Amino acid sequence: MNNYTKGIFITKVGAEIIKQKLEDIIKEFQKYAPNKQRLRLLCKKVCYLLIDFLDTYFENKMWSVNNYKRKLNSISMSDNIETLQKDMTYINSLLFDFKLMLSNTIPLKDLPSCKGILEIKDKDIAVKCAKDLVQNNIISKSISTIVLIDKAKNVVTIDDVAQFYLAIYQELKRLNCEEHWPLSSIEQTLLSKAREELGYCYLAYVKTDIEIAQEVRDLIKGENQVNNYISSQYNNNLNNHLLSPTF
Numbered sequence: 001m002n003n004y005t006k007g008i009f010i011t012k013v014g015a016e017i018i019k020q021k022l023e024d025i026i027k028e029f030q031k032y033a034p035n036k037q038r039l040r041l042l043c044k045k046v047c048y049l050l051i052d053f054l055d056t057y058f059e060n061k062m063w064s065v066n067n068y069k070r071k072l073n074s075i076s077m078s079d080n081i082e083t084l085q086k087d088m089t090y091i092n093s094l095l096f097d098f099k100l101m102l103s104n105t106i107p108l109k110d111l112p113s114c115k116g117i118l119e120i121k122d123k124d125i126a127v128k129c130a131k132d133l134v135q136n137n138i139i140s141k142s143i144s145t146i147v148l149i150d151k152a153k154n155v156v157t158i159d160d161v162a163q164f165y166l167a168i169y170q171e172l173k174r175l176n177c178e179e180h181w182p183l184s185s186i187e188q189t190l191l192s193k194a195r196e197e198l199g200y201c202y203l204a205y206v207k208t209d210i211e212i213a214q215e216v217r218d219l220i221k222g223e224n225q226v227n228n229y230i231s232s233q234y235n236n237n238l239n240n241h242l243l244s245p246t247f
Contacts, residue, residue: 007064008171009244010186011057015102018057022102025049026095036081043087047076050094061184063175068094105242112139112161113197114204123207130158130208158208162201162216169194169219190243199229 011018029046033039051072054065075087116138120126129136133156172191175181183191202220205212220226 007067007175008062008168008187008190009064009101010059010062010108010190011105011242011244012059013057015105015242019099019102021053021057022095022098025053026099029091029095036084039088040079040081040084043084043091044076046091047072050091051076059184059186062187063179063181101244105244108193108243110140111193111197111243112156112164113200114138114158114161115197115200117158117204118200118207127208127210130204130210132156133158133161158201158204158210159213162198162213165194165197165201166215166219169198195229196231199226202226202229 025046028049029042031042033042051069054060054069058065060066060069071090075090078087112133114133117126117130117133120129129138133139135155139156139161168190172183172187172194175187176183198216198219202212202216202223203226205216206223220229
């Protein structure tokens with residue numbers, strides 16, 4: 001993914017419904033405009049369609065949605081022909097990224113977890129399972145596709161699950177610190193989920209004697225801190241929503 005759809009997106013409905021609406025907007029964007037004035041009008045129209053698209057199909061109290069609505073609103077109000085090519089390129093890239101993103105959304109109820117390793121009493125079996133969480137049914141095969149988007153091998157380890165949640169955790173912390181964005185309730189819920197799962201990853205590392213990833217070690221200073229992470233209250237009402245893999 002490139003920087004056009006930076007951030008975390010959570011859908012309100014199934015991906016197939018959103019994909020169809022996006023295709024309609026793409027068709028509109030591809031319409032012929034005989035001159036720059038008509039092209040600017042087309043650009044404005046697509047901006048309005050995308051703003052409505054974001055409002056209708058995505059949780060719109062999140063930074064990501066607000067950020068792109070603000071950018072699109074700025075473009076829609078512009079009559080500057082000189083910036084037209086730049087604006088059209090931006091919209092084109094945004095449409096492409098949304099299409100790619102929607103092909104990789106994950107139901108929140110199916111997010112990966114290392115909690116299953118902690119429930120295995122036999123340490124040798126736990127260590128064996130930790131070497132490939134998908135093969136040993138610790139996490140589902142569908143999730144491995146998401147986690148392994150940029151991986152060449154077809155194996156999912158504790159490190160992969162930890163990196164998945166670290167990306168969410170770090171992005172939400174960045175919003176709060178760098179963007180000065182007060183996290184919405186849904187973003188706070190997602191942050192709690194990431195913290196909880198990182199706690200399970202830490203305990204899974206300890207149980208299997210696998211070296212703890214440095215980023216996890218930097219975050220959780222020891223086993224005495226783990227309870228501060230796994231005690232998070234995760235709102236199950238969001239389980240049917242879909243999470244984007246973009247950060």
